[in-house]
Each structure stands twice: as structure tokens, then as C-alpha cells.
Amino acid sequence: MLTMAYAVLFYVATALLAGGLGYRIWQYASTPAPLKIPTTPAPVTTGGVVFRMAREVLVFESLFKSNKWIWAFGILFHGALAAVLLRHVRYFQNPVWDVIALIQPIGVYAGFAMVAGLLGLWARRIIVPRVRYISAPSDHLMLFLLVMIGVSGLSMKFVAHTDIIAVKTFFLGLMRFDIQPLPSDPNLLIHLGLVALLMIIFPFSKLLHAPGIFFSPTRNQVDNPRERRHLSKWAAKLEADGGGA
Ligand code: HEM
Secondary structure, X not given: OHHHHHHHHHHHHHHHHHHHHHHHHHHHHHOOOOOOOOOOOOOOOHHXXXXXXXXXXXXXXXXXXXXXXXXXXXXXXXXXXXXXXXXXXXXXXXXXXXXXXXXXXXXXXXXXXXXHHHHHHHHHHHHOHHHHHHOOHHHHHHHHHHHXXXXXXXXXXXXXXXXXXXXXXXXXXXXXXXXXXXXXXXXXXXXXXXXXXXXXXXXXXHHHHHHHHHHOHHXXXXXXXXXXXOOOHXXXXXXXXXXXX
């Protein structure tokens, strides 16, 4: 019964995450950018834009320039999250890739680093009056959700072990539509329940900044308005039809 409920929950969550994210990305990709608005000084070649975007995504360059504290906690959380997620790949593959096996020991420390980074970001929302004023309930709830996922994960490692072989069998089974029994210890059920909740709300949440950054006109445009006239698709169509200014 419990196994069935979690199996259905994960199928629904995966469908909503994939469908919702796909829909959002399609929305972002098809929204016209009518103006040339790269944040200057900006690269003047496409290669330059790719390089700047890579710096933005990998080391949060503009955040570093604007606020060192948020940058430090932000990079701690996101870097640790990447390591934790890579460590989790072992639950979804058999045999496990060498690189995933190699990262296992780092992943445990990353669990603590992830929670520490989140608590730092959360403290800022409570301590800094200016930031507290603009923090909505959803900002606090997302942080709470992520902290609880981390804490429940760590509790399985350090407080009450779960049967990770059975967890893996369950998820490998889900991927083959062959439902296998899921262990029923509370820490695991809380961890997985919160993860499914995260997957479901992701496409409606502020966490969309992850795919969104790639579609940000101030970041993805080449600074070449003198060399090439900037015309969004709908404006070009309007012009061809003889309308517009
Ligand atoms: C379906 C997806 C997931 C499954 C099956 C899963 C399962 C597990 C299990 C079994 C553990 C205990 C590991 C051990 O005892 O060695 C764990 C730990 C942990 N999980 Fe998850 N988890 C999932 C998704 C996530 C997500 C999305 C996050 C982060 C947002 C996360 C964060 C953590 C953390 C921080 C730990 C503790 C550190 C570690 O062992 O890596 N988990 N998870």
C-alpha cells in the first residue's frame, strides 16, 4: 500500500516536473526580446557571451560583484547540492559509473555544507531588515523545504540507517515499471515525500531561476547593435506586413 502510494507519487511528480519544466522553457524560449539590453560592458561576440554565461552559471560572477555574503552562502549551497545530487545518481543506475562511485565520500560532507549554505541564506532573510521586508512566505517555505530534505537525508546517514539497497531496487524498479517494495522507516518516507513535493512545485516556483538565467536578455545578448540591427521575430513580421512605426 505504502509502496504503491510512493510509486504513484513519484510517477506524478516526475511527469509534472518534466512537463512543467518543458512548458516553462518553451515559454521562455518563445518570449520575444524586443530590445537590445545586454548589461554592459558586455561581450561583442557569441563566444564571449557563452564564456560570460558560463562564468555566471558556474561561479555566480555578477553576484560576487554585488554581495560577497550572499555569494559565499549561495556558492556553498549550490556547489554542495551538485555534489549531493551526483552522489544520488547511484540509486538510479546499475552498474554505477566510476565517477559516481568516486564522488561518494565527498557527497556526505556536501550534505552538511548544503544545509549550512541554506541556513546562511535563510539567516540573511531574517537578520537584514531590508531583505526581511521583501521576503515573501514562499521564500521562507522553499528554504525550509530544502533544509528539511537535507536534514532528513543526513539523518539516514548519521541517526537511523535506511536499507539503501532496497531504496535502489525500488527506484530501479520504477524506471522499468516493475514496482518493488520500499522500506517504511519514517526518515526515508519524510525525505522522499519532501523530494516529491519539491519536484511538483519546482515548475511554479522561484527555483525556475535555474533554467531562466539562460534566457535572460541582459545576459545572453551580444553587444553588437551598431553592426547588426536587432529585430525580434514579431517586430520583423510586423515590418514585413507593412505595419509598425
Ligand atoms: C528520488 C530522489 C532521492 C532519493 C531516492 C534519495 C535517497 C536518499 C538516501 C537513501 C539517503 C541516505 C544515504 C545514506 O545513508 O548513505 C539520502 C541522503 C541525502 N539526500 Fe537524498 N534522495 C533523493 C533526493 C534528494 C534531493 C533532491 C536532495 C536535495 C535537494 C537530497 C538531499 C540529500 C542529502 C543532503 C543527504 C545526506 C547526504 C548524503 O548522504 O548524500 N536527496 N538520500
